[in-house]
Amino acid sequence: MIYERLAIPDVVLMTPQVFGDSRGFFLESFRHSEFVTHCGDYRFVQDNHSCSGRGILRGLHYQLEHPQGKLVRVTRGEVFDVAVDLRRSSPTFGRWVGALLSADNKQQLWVPPGFAHGFYVTTEVAEFQYKCTDYYAPGDEHGLAWNDPALAIDWPLVDAAPVLSAKDAEARSLAEAPTFA
16 A cells, blocks of 8 residues: 655545556555554444446535544545544644545545535436444534535536535535634
8 A cells, every 4th residue: 555645744645556457456455554654543433335427416514523533435426525634723624635545546544633625416317335443423524515615625516506405505614613722
């Protein structure tokens, strides 16, 4: 696995070594000892899997009292994945990083606790899988507006506007949203 720190150094892009032949491929998607060395000593407690169509944007989500670190990947299709630093004590507070994750490139993104996370589907269908360091807590869920001018996220939209859930359509701006210390 190759671990690459992005413009926000706590967010890490992971590229596996893929072994392929006429039968298909094999890759190691996670090794705890290597993850600890390159990303930190976290324990994953929940795995999630979603399927979404082209133009759907999920996020930007986070939990304040039960923050989740997320190790994310795409096993079908492609998404533009985004992490926004919500740690007020961080020199990168309010900044974002993004990466195209796909079934073809087999890359993963480590989004540590203290970040909002979301993704936008760029292909007909995408299956998105992720490991979480804390359990989903519906009463603690918060969201940032995907189009907040203060964030200025450069989403690669395939249509004029993304398809949002009702909850995501009502998400707050960075100035209005609760953040981490």
